[in-house]
Amino acid sequence: MQMIKFYVFLTLIADSCMSFPKSYQARFVSWNSKGSIVDFRVRFLGRERRLNGSVIISEDLDSKRFTMSAETYSDVSGGGDYKLMPFSMPHQSICQAAKNYGIYFRATLKYGVNTDIPFESNPCPIPKGNYYMKNASIETDDWPYIMPRGYFKGVAKFKKDNKVVGTQEVVIFIEDRTP
Template sequence: MLDLRIYISLMFFVDAYMAFPRTYEGSLVSWKSTGTSVFDFNIRLLGRERKANGSLTLKEDIDDKHFTMEAVSFVDSNGSGNYKRMAISLAKKPMCEAIKTYWDYFEGTLKYGVTTNCPFVNRTCPLPKGHYYIKDMSINTDDWPAVMPRGYLKGIITFKKDSKVVSEQELVVHVMDRPF
């Protein structure tokens, strides 16, 4: 009986903790893109705020039958360039299924008609080929987990067509305590 009370108390504590506002913020440090056969990202970070600006060209319709996406993450707590792999990753999934599953984490950052006209914002599937913009995009951490490591976080997103890598996106975000 005591174990059950401890378990219930712990669950209430975790729920209450998750309701607190985020004590951190993030800013883009770099965005490197490789591969242009299907996904052609042309992104630059501009200004002191390091806002992402540029374009994404999809050279063909992106569907679940041929395209998959997966991601791994790394952390460098002190900025030395010595990244360690984190347990947080996105398992290989068909493209549209991955967007539907993980989009909540990016919804605050990419807003349709404001920072982008990319169709994945509306969870459209298949993603139609075309030329799309990203304008003045900065990181919004409101939908991220309550607890995040501080330092430099690197995410590598790999896009594959029929199990062959067609694009990799490497994003580095600096996560720091939010000034009060």
């Protein structure tokens, strides 16, 4: 019984901390897309580096044949010396990955506002199509409360039948929020 109370206490603390405004902000630096099945074609506009472009999914992405994993790296100095971080996404079905980790992108890519990517409803299979992203800036509302400052790189690998069919490498810059 004591352990349950402790768990409830920790959950309440974590939820309340997530509701505090973040002390950092983030902006896109680069996005490199390689692959044939999931192809992001993006560019960044303006000083705010707003994301614009499309994602082309050439096949329905089902849970039996398609999987993905991701790793994150940090470079505090900006000199290109990236260090592997403990934030990662283990190898799992593409539908499970979208369901488990989509929360980190929902504030940035809002269905019906600046994208038509159908992740909001967690479809499985994820339908093939050509989807847009328009004027999206990084929103950190659902991110961890504490993040390292500097350059942050995420590398996702998409697999079909256990063979890599694409990678996405996204670099963002995290800095203290200006008042």
